[in-house]
Each structure stands twice: as C-alpha cells, then as structure tokens.
Amino acid sequence: MTPARTAPEIYWRTRARTLARAVNAGWWWDRLTPALVGINLTAAAALVLYRQMHWPVLSWMVGLGVAWLAAGLWSLRQARTRFYADAEGLLRLETHLGWHNRLSAAAAGGAAWPTPASERIDPVRWRLQRTSGPLLFSAVFLLLGTFVPVGSGAKANLPPPTQPPAALRQVETLIETLKEEKIVEPTALQNWDERAMELRLKPSREWYGQEGLEAAEALRDQMSQEADTLGKNLAKAAALANAMAALNPEARPAEMNGAMEAILSNLQNGGLPLSQALAAGMASVANLTPEQLKQLAQQLQQAAKGASPGAGSTLSSLSDVMSALGKNNGGGAPSSAPAQGVMLKGQAGGGGDGQASPFISTGGVKGEYASSATALTFGTPTDLKANKVEGVSNPNMNAPVPGETVGITMRGSSKPDEQQDALNGPSGGGQAGAGGDAVWLQDLTPQERTVIKRYFQ
C-alpha cells in the first residue's frame, strides 16, 4: 500500500506539477507560433480575395477557425515529446534552489522532503518577446486584409444580364417585322432567325463580352444592309409601278416591264429574297390594269417601309420616272452595254432618307450619286464613251472626301487603253488612271515615280 503523502511532499509535488505544466505550455506555444504565423499570413491573402470576389466572409472565418484549431492540435502533438513530467519539474525546482537534487532524492525515497518554502519560487521565466514579434506581424497583416481597399471584383458577382445586346434585339425586331409584313421568303428569314437564336442561346454572361457584342453587331449590320437594299429595291419597284399605272397600257414603254423584271431579279437574289406573293405581283405587271398597278405599288411601298423605313421614293410623278429613265439627259438611248459600276470611296451602304437616286447615273440625276452598285440600263443608254476614260476633277488624290469619285473601274468587255498614261492622275478632262491604282500611286516615292515613268515612256 502506498503510504500517504506528507504535507511537504504534497506541496513540492504540486509545485513541480505546476512548473511542468507551465513548461509544457511553453513547448506547445513554441510549436504553435510558427504555424499561427503561417496561417495568419495565408488567411490575410485569402481575405483580400474574399472581399474582392464578394464571397461570404463567414466561410473565411470558419476556415480560419478550423485552421487555428488544427494548428493547435498538430503543435500539441509535436510538442508532446518535449513535455515535462513531474520529475523534471522537481529537477528544475531543486536546481533553481541549489538543493543538490534533494527533491528528486525525496521523491525516490532517499531523502526527507524539505519544508515548504515561504517565498514564491519561479524557476523559469517567460520570454514571449521571442515569439510575439512574428505573431504580431501576422496579426497586422490580418488587419490589413480586413481594411485595405480592394479593386472591384464585383463584376464576377453581379447578376447575369436579362436582356441581350441592343444589336441582337434590333435583328430580332427586324425579323419579326419582316415576318408580320410577309415581305421576305420565310425560309430565308428562318436562316437569319437561326443565326440570331444562336447568339441568344449563348450564356447570358457572354452576351456583353467582346465576342458576343461583335457577333451581334455584325449580324445586325449585315441584316440591316440587306434590308436596306431590299427596301430600296421595293421603293424602286413601287415607283415604277406607280409610273406604269399613270400611263395607258399602250403608251407604256417596253423597257418599263424590263426594268420591273430587273428589280424583281435583284429582289429575289438578295440576302432577303422577296416573298412569293409580292414577286408574283411584280412578275405580272405587264398584264395588270392601272388600278391593279396602283394597288401593287401601294403594297410594294408598304413593304419597302417595312424593310427599311428610310427607303422611301421621291419618284412620285411620271416626270420623275421619265427623268430617272434618262430621257432628258441628252445622252442618247441608254445602251445595253454591260453594267458599269461606279466605285465610291468613303461611301458605305448609302441609304439616305430617300434622297439617293435609285438609278445608276451616268452623270447622275441632279448630279447625285448612286448608292447602289446595281446597274440599270433601259431606254437609250447614254454613251459613256467606254473606250475613253473620263476623268473627274480631284486635285488632291491624297485626301478625297467621302463620296468623291477618285477613279472609275472598268468592267465588262471594254479593254483598258494600253496607251493610257497611268501616271497621269485624274484631272479635269484629262485621262485618269484606274481607280485602284490611286491606292498604290500615293505610296510611291518621287524616285520610284521617275523610274516607272521612264519605263512606260
């Protein structure tokens, strides 16, 4: 049976145990501090990220707490190999007191327990400054992570957009209009609809990305251009139908029917082919009565406005139509020469608000320029003197204004004049170089110009 402990023994064993626990706490703190510093620094960086991404801070706090707890347990396990038992506590006490291991001998039964000390005994002292520095440093970082201003990463957390880009909505509106007005062939309209739907079905967050916006705008521009062309052609057809209705069937020139056929051909071959109902009406103009022609003209006019609100026609009178046919131009009967195109620099799809002439001009009605590359030849074509190149006045080739003709491109069977001096730039009444040459002619240095000039001499 173990003998009961005396008071001095209880006293000294208690003191030893207290000291051992303090030392053990020191060992645990020794192992814990580096882990805490590392966790705090990592948590500070994570907190900045959380704030930037507007993630819930509660989860960060929970994670930090878990990390602290894990660090505490891990460091406890690491420190246990260094922990003091009561015997080590006694040893520290007696070493501090200079008692020649008396306490250890007493604990082993080889000596008497000394009387309890009346004064406080502190065999060890804390040196927390060794570990508090890095810990405070990491705590400062945590505070910085809490209060430092962060950039707006809120974009990532904004609710997704509910409406597609305006360009896409415009395309869908135009498609709806064309469907309701039954202007375009449904199968062709379905193609455009599918393309629009493909963009709409993309994730909403991608609508307003660079690619999404560009795709929507490209689709809108393309469809707008086709609709504008459709509208203009319909306006032309409407004007022509009106003009035909104003004339007696016997007095109608045959070319009017041909012109209507040409317009119909353009309408059926475009990106928005005309519906069959309207096409059938246009195809039978030769057989229509004036009232029917007026009705057809109304339908075409309405369709033109539906396709392109700005595509109106100013040719409301017969004289306008006749003028458009080139009868008062003095240029002779329009030839049936191959279509000629006038390439305009700086001019986009055109399409004003009805000011542009719907007919190709050889000088232009009222000096206006055509906005469409579609060529019409009827009546007595104007002799364009295709074998000659008629220059236009453009003294400054380097800075043409939009809409200004800088050259004329020859198409068809006409051959260019080989004797033509390609170096002579466009001048009033003089010869002009090919329109496309103006592009590279500008880039030649004076020395290069001299060489080429000498070559062609």
Added chain:
Amino acid sequence: MDTAPTPLPLAVDPAATQLAARQLGLLRQAVAHVIFGQEELIDLVITGLLAGGHMLLEGLPGLGKTELVKSFSKALRLDTKRVQFTPDLLPGDITGNPVLQEHEGQRRFVFQPGPVFTHLLLADEINRASPKTQSALLEAMQERRVTVLGETHVLPEPFFVLATQNPIELEGTYPLPEAQVDRFLFKLEVNKVSTEVLQKIVLNRRLGEEPALAAVLSREQLMEFIALTRQVFIPPVVANYIARLVSATHPGGSQAAQAIKYGASPRAAIGLAAAARARALLQGRPHVGADDVQAIAKPVLQHRLILHYQARLDGLSTGDVTQKLLAEVPVEEKPLPRTMAAAKVS
C-alpha cells in the same frame, strides 16, 4: 484526530552523515596542517578513500606526494608501506615470495607477504617498473588478494594504493597501459603551490624533519564511513546524468567527443557513482547531487579517455575535454522551450 503520515525510514540517517562529515572535516584539517595549499587535493584523496578506490598521483618531484600519503597514514592510523618502483623490481617484491624454511627438520615454503599487504601502499613512480611488476600490483589492486604458488592470500582492509608518477622523466619508463590505468579511481594532478604557500612551507618545514600529525580517525571509523558511503542514496536523475555523461565520452556522443578516440567504460560510471557518494557524505548529505558528480568527474574520467592523435598534437588534454563535456551535457535531460529561460537564482 488526523495524524501526519509517518515517513518511510531513509537509507542513510541524515544525522549519521552529518556526524561523518564533521569528523571527516577534522581529518581534512589535520592533513591540511601538514600539506599546505592542497585543500582540493586533500578533499579528493578523502573522497577516494571513502569510495574505496585507488588513486594515481601525478606531479613533479618534491610537491609532497609522498608526504601526503604519510599524512593520511598518520591521521588514519593506517599501516602504510612505501615501494619505490624501479626497473629491476620483481613482482614478488610486491606481492611477496615463498621462502623455504626449515622447521623441525622439515623444509617447507613459507609465504612471506610483500609490501602490498598493508592498508595504504605508496607505489612511488609506478611507471618505472616493468610491465610484469605493474601487472602484479594492479592485479592485487583489483582482486584485493594475492595468489602465490596456488595459495590465495587476502589483502587487509581497507586497502588503498596511492601510486605516483613523474610526468617529465619519461625516458626509461613503462607507461601504464590504458586498461590498467582504468583500475585507478582517480588520477590526481599535484600542482605547484603559490608563492604564499611556498613561503608558509619555508617557515614551517625543516629539511629531513617529518611533521607531527596526531591521529584523527581510527581504521574502524574509516571502515564505518566507507560503509556509510555505500549507503548514500543516488536519485534516478543523478544516475541518469552519470549515464549521459559517460555516454557522451564516446565518439559521436557529443561535440566534445570529437577529440576522443576511445571513451570511458562502465567501470568509469561505477567509479563516478562511488566518488559522488563519497563527496556527498563529505558534504554531510545522505543523497548525491549532480553537483557532486560534476566535482569529481575530471579526476574520474580524465585518465580513462584516449584522445585522437590530432587532438593531442593540437595540445588538447583529457582534462580539457572533460571540462567541455561537463559544459555540454546538461543536468536536466529535457531543455526549456525557446519562450522560456531558467531564472537566475537570487
């Protein structure tokens, strides 16, 4: 009524140890009256006697090694014999020889004990005798008996050998082998005295005149003290310290052991414990402390360590290495954490 629990009886009565300490203190004072300026040496010799070990004294001639032994002999009333070791000394001259005697018409061999049959044997310049003679003495030291012609003769108790050797006259000597040096508990260095002590010697000594010294203790008392020494308690922490200290003397056991080729043996550990007990008794304590071990570590260990040749060329001595070991091996096996420090004793 609550009564305080009765403590267990201790191995050693503290009163007995204190009484022993007082009487041993008288012995110390008595010898110090004759041998001036060697208090530490006197303490170590008493410690060695209490531990029951033999001692090797190393010092220059004329420092009082022989006088020291004689003083102890007188103070303890022990039978003392002195043997001057020379190269021609035979083993029989140490242990004794059988002598042919005639008695009543019959001849027989009668053993004549040698000088080893004494309490205190002063073996002067032991390194001058041949290895064979050294072995005879060392065997007697170890076994405490002598066997001649098949007959074993036990040496008297107590039996101590205080051997001396001269560190400078190495020509014509036979250095003791390490294995036999290990049988000495202590190797004590007798250092020269200070000028003040020398002056005192000059004033108090006459050439050829032996100083008077009265007996302080009897042989029986010494035997009691030796028995009491063996009962002095060694706490487990101190035993652990001794073990760690001896282990640290081996190559790889510590930083200081880098200079050591061969370390101390378990006999050294036993010697440390015995000498520590003796010192504790000398201090009047019934238990050993780590400071006791530290006080006697150098005389116990320094002659048991064999240094590397390079270390010896560098001028390192075994005493220096022992001091380094004591500084490197802490008493507490488990250190304090970084966030703590041992408080200074006020």
